[in-house]
Amino acid sequence: MNYLEQRFSVQFNYKVFFTSDLFAESNKLLENFLAERKESGTEAKILFVLDEGLVTANPSIPQKIRNYFSNADSFQLVSDLIIVPGGEAAKNNNIYFNQILEAVHNHGIDRHSYLIAVGGGAVLDLAGYAAAVAHRGIKHIRVPGTVLSQNDSGVGVKNGINYFGKKNFLGSFVPPVAVFNDEQLLLSLDTRNWRSGISEAIKVALIKDADFFYWIEDNVAALKDRNLNVMNQLVKRCAELHLEHISGGDPFELGSSRPLDFGHWSAHKLEQLSQFTVLHGEAVAMGIALDTLYSAISGRLDGDKAQRIIQLIRDLGFEITHPLMQVKESGSPLLQGLEEFREHLGGRLTIMLLSDIGKGVEVNEMDPGLLEQAGEQLHAISGAGYSRKVTA
Amino acid sequence: MNYLEQRFSVQFNYKVFFTSDLFAESNKLLENFLAERKESGTEAKILFVLDEGLVTANPSIPQKIRNYFSNADSFQLVSDLIIVPGGEAAKNNNIYFNQILEAVHNHGIDRHSYLIAVGGGAVLDLAGYAAAVAHRGIKHIRVPGTVLSQNDSGVGVKNGINYFGKKNFLGSFVPPVAVFNDEQLLLSLDTRNWRSGISEAIKVALIKDADFFYWIEDNVAALKDRNLNVMNQLVKRCAELHLEHISGGDPFELGSSRPLDFGHWSAHKLEQLSQFTVLHGEAVAMGIALDTLYSAISGRLDGDKAQRIIQLIRDLGFEITHPLMQVKESGSPLLQGLEEFREHLGGRLTIMLLSDIGKGVEVNEMDPGLLEQAGEQLHAISGAGYSRKVTA
Numbered sequence: 001m002n003y004l005e006q007r008f009s010v011q012f013n014y015k016v017f018f019t020s021d022l023f024a025e026s027n028k029l030l031e032n033f034l035a036e037r038k039e040s041g042t043e044a045k046i047l048f049v050l051d052e053g054l055v056t057a058n059p060s061i062p063q064k065i066r067n068y069f070s071n072a073d074s075f076q077l078v079s080d081l082i083i084v085p086g087g088e089a090a091k092n093n094n095i096y097f098n099q100i101l102e103a104v105h106n107h108g109i110d111r112h113s114y115l116i117a118v119g120g121g122a123v124l125d126l127a128g129y130a131a132a133v134a135h136r137g138i139k140h141i142r143v144p145g146t147v148l149s150q151n152d153s154g155v156g157v158k159n160g161i162n163y164f165g166k167k168n169f170l171g172s173f174v175p176p177v178a179v180f181n182d183e184q185l186l187l188s189l190d191t192r193n194w195r196s197g198i199s200e201a202i203k204v205a206l207i208k209d210a211d212f213f214y215w216i217e218d219n220v221a222a223l224k225d226r227n228l229n230v231m232n233q234l235v236k237r238c239a240e241l242h243l244e245h246i247s248g249g250d251p252f253e254l255g256s257s258r259p260l261d262f263g264h265w266s267a268h269k270l271e272q273l274s275q276f277t278v279l280h281g282e283a284v285a286m287g288i289a290l291d292t293l294y295s296a297i298s299g300r301l302d303g304d305k306a307q308r309i310i311q312l313i314r315d316l317g318f319e320i321t322h323p324l325m326q327v328k329e330s331g332s333p334l335l336q337g338l339e340e341f342r343e344h345l346g347g348r349l350t351i352m353l354l355s356d357i358g359k360g361v362e363v364n365e366m367d368p369g370l371l372e373q374a375g376e377q378l379h380a381i382s383g384a385g386y387s388r389k390v391t392a
Numbered sequence: 393m394n395y396l397e398q399r400f401s402v403q404f405n406y407k408v409f410f411t412s413d414l415f416a417e418s419n420k421l422l423e424n425f426l427a428e429r430k431e432s433g434t435e436a437k438i439l440f441v442l443d444e445g446l447v448t449a450n451p452s453i454p455q456k457i458r459n460y461f462s463n464a465d466s467f468q469l470v471s472d473l474i475i476v477p478g479g480e481a482a483k484n485n486n487i488y489f490n491q492i493l494e495a496v497h498n499h500g501i502d503r504h505s506y507l508i509a510v511g512g513g514a515v516l517d518l519a520g521y522a523a524a525v526a527h528r529g530i531k532h533i534r535v536p537g538t539v540l541s542q543n544d545s546g547v548g549v550k551n552g553i554n555y556f557g558k559k560n561f562l563g564s565f566v567p568p569v570a571v572f573n574d575e576q577l578l579l580s581l582d583t584r585n586w587r588s589g590i591s592e593a594i595k596v597a598l599i600k601d602a603d604f605f606y607w608i609e610d611n612v613a614a615l616k617d618r619n620l621n622v623m624n625q626l627v628k629r630c631a632e633l634h635l636e637h638i639s640g641g642d643p644f645e646l647g648s649s650r651p652l653d654f655g656h657w658s659a660h661k662l663e664q665l666s667q668f669t670v671l672h673g674e675a676v677a678m679g680i681a682l683d684t685l686y687s688a689i690s691g692r693l694d695g696d697k698a699q700r701i702i703q704l705i706r707d708l709g710f711e712i713t714h715p716l717m718q719v720k721e722s723g724s725p726l727l728q729g730l731e732e733f734r735e736h737l738g739g740r741l742t743i744m745l746l747s748d749i750g751k752g753v754e755v756n757e758m759d760p761g762l763l764e765q766a767g768e769q770l771h772a773i774s775g776a777g778y779s780r781k782v783t784a
Binding site: 001002003004005006007008009010011012013014015016017018019029039040042101102105108110111132133134135136137155158160163164166168169170171172173174175236239240243246247251252253343344348 | 393394395396397398399400401402403404405406407408409410411421431432434493494497500502503524525526527528529547550552555556558560561562563564565566567628631632635638639643644645735736740
């Protein structure tokens with residue numbers, strides 16, 4: 001056979017910094033980071049994309065950003081800070097994607113410039129995607145503003161927007177050059193958003209780190225009391241587990257496996273069915289509950305352990321199911337989520353279940369009958385109150 | 393400092409196959425390639441994007457493709473072959489990009505499916521970009537249909553479309569899973585397109601491989617006579633040098649250097665100024681001539697060698713300059729190409745020049761006065777005929 005073979009590898013690395021009040025004049029972390037990376041002869045422009053919800057909750061942020069860069073001679077802040085709606089709205093409408101591209105075009109942002117996105121996961125996804133494709137890649141920095149984005153999506157390598165009504169139909173795998181987790185931004189979250197991201201910590205603990213699961217159990221009261229120190233520990237350990245997973249596995253998801261999506265096939269579908277009135281983290285909590293019970297009913301996981309997991313989820317104040325989360329063996333909207341999950345992964349269905357607390361196991365099919373049982377039990381537990389024994 | 397560090401590398405590899413009549417029923421190369429990569433439990437769909445110009449020149453191609461896949465039970469050909477205009481038109485208008493995405497959406501093309509693009513560099517760029525971002529990356533296969541795409545753009549890792557009137561404003565670095573260079577497609581090229589791609593071979597020879605330059609000199613007559621065997625040798629060596637460059641350097645262009653863009657700053661601008669009536673390869677031939685003379689005038693390259701290079705370009709039938717290629721020290725549209733090149737690279741201007749045949753040298757500025765001299769000499773040589781001595 002007549003051919004040439006091409007073979008190369010590309011090295012990626014970035015840091016996830018933990019700080020407080022990133023844009024305070026006295027905080028030199030970001031300034032030093034940018035200064036160290038400055039190449040002689042280049043003029044680095046900086047374009048900000050801010051989450052409207054975050055700005056509403058922290059109205060001083062835009063002015064703090066302007067002040068922060070007013071004395072940084074070697075960087076040129078684009079004074080028009082772009083503000084886009086938070087949540088799925090940012091990803092559903094093409095106009096925000098185009099708005100960022102237009103700013104890149106009009107302000108001559110090049111590959112040595114930075115796009116800094118500050119906000120929840122959806123805004124980071126949107127801005128990261130725009131940065132990934134403009135000029136085949138502008139450096140981008142993420143400043144996640146929620147628990148969910150600080151411990152999960154914001155530290156990873158994926159970005160994207162929705163298209164044709166399909167979640168993340170367009171996107172790419174492009175790592176940020178840095179992530180800055182600012183604890184101050186968590187203080188302005190409402191109760192639902194404070195709690196919501198904790199479900200991703202439970203998820204990654206369940207499939208990878210039993211000790212982390214028990215630590216969360218021990219800290220339920222502090223987390224509910226909005227203890228920032230405890231939340232920081234949770235965020236950091238969760239981020240660390242996500243980073244390790246990415247670097248140890250298949251960072252750009254060239255295969256079919258997606259272990260970190262434990263509990264997510266139903267969560268994604270529920271978000272969509274509820275028209276995103278259920279937050280991602282809330283849906284993930286319900287998705288974990290469903291697949292945990294399914295793991296027990298299908299004989300993979302000890303019933304007492306399943307109960308313990310569901311109890312933790314409820315102790316934190318999460319709902320464990322939802323009227324739209326009904327699974328019918330004969331077919332239900334939620335069950336279509338399995339097929340959509342398969343299609344998005346491509347190829348073979350691969351679902352993560354549990355064989356123990358801290359131990360995931362992958363399967364390639366789910367039994368609709370057992371799934372219906374799991375769904376019904378969850379509804380029963382949810383209605384019957386707290387301490388009902390899971391039968392498995 | 394409080395941080396986590398992420399570090400990983402991603403391995404890429406793909407083959408560039410050389411074959412004849414890829415879609416002939418008797419040619420099992422593509423079928424075997426797909427069969428070997430088939431994962432059990434997956435259903436691979438295949439979506440074709442064809443270059444209209446190529447289909448016009450090879451009207452049997454669509455039917456041959458349908459026949460080829462009619463017996464391949466394990467693959468499902470999407471029977472609507474997408475046909476888009478060739479050349480920059482494919483990249484200038486968003487509707488072709490959307491047309492491909494809509495097909496991906498409507499036919500449920502997933503990450504285990506293939507998008508196969510057949511055509512010139514522009515169509516490959518467009519289709520590769522759509523494949524790169526749909527579902528964060530569908531596998532794509534390139535079947536380059538021109539000399540230029542078989543020996544240069546088609547074998548590389550870049551893709552993209554034009555936006556806001558800027559060439560490749562949107563794009564990404566995503567390698568194909570395979571490239572199939574089909575010599576039969578070259579036979580249907582008109583004289584301009586047959587010749588055009590040879591300039592990229594001259595370019596890469598000049599900066600990397602003196603022996604290849606002399607080989608091209610020895611084969612001018614055969615190349616002009618459309619000797620397919622000699623052209624195959626040229627395409628293969630040129631593709632090989634490009635592949636080696638990519639794997640040995642900075643595949644995703646994270647730095648500012650772009651050695652393979654020798655002669656390209658003025659070529660890109662000329663293409664645009666001429667509204668793409670000058671073909672890319674023709675513009676590159678003129679760009680090489682300009683930067684070769686500039687290399688001599690600025691004292692880097694021996695004058696006789698500069699003359700020898702320009703003579704080869706002319707012997708092949710290329711023009712060495714163009715009325716729109718005037719450089720004025722006081723400013724000219726062409727000179728703006730330097731600034732646009734800097735902006736697209738990002739940061740510092742980096743231009744490849746020559747210190748010898750087969751030896752490139754990078755510089756960070758060009759002297760407009762000397763550039764004007766080089767431009768004027770080229771016009772004079774061009775007007776004065778063949779054997780005028782280059783003065784340098």
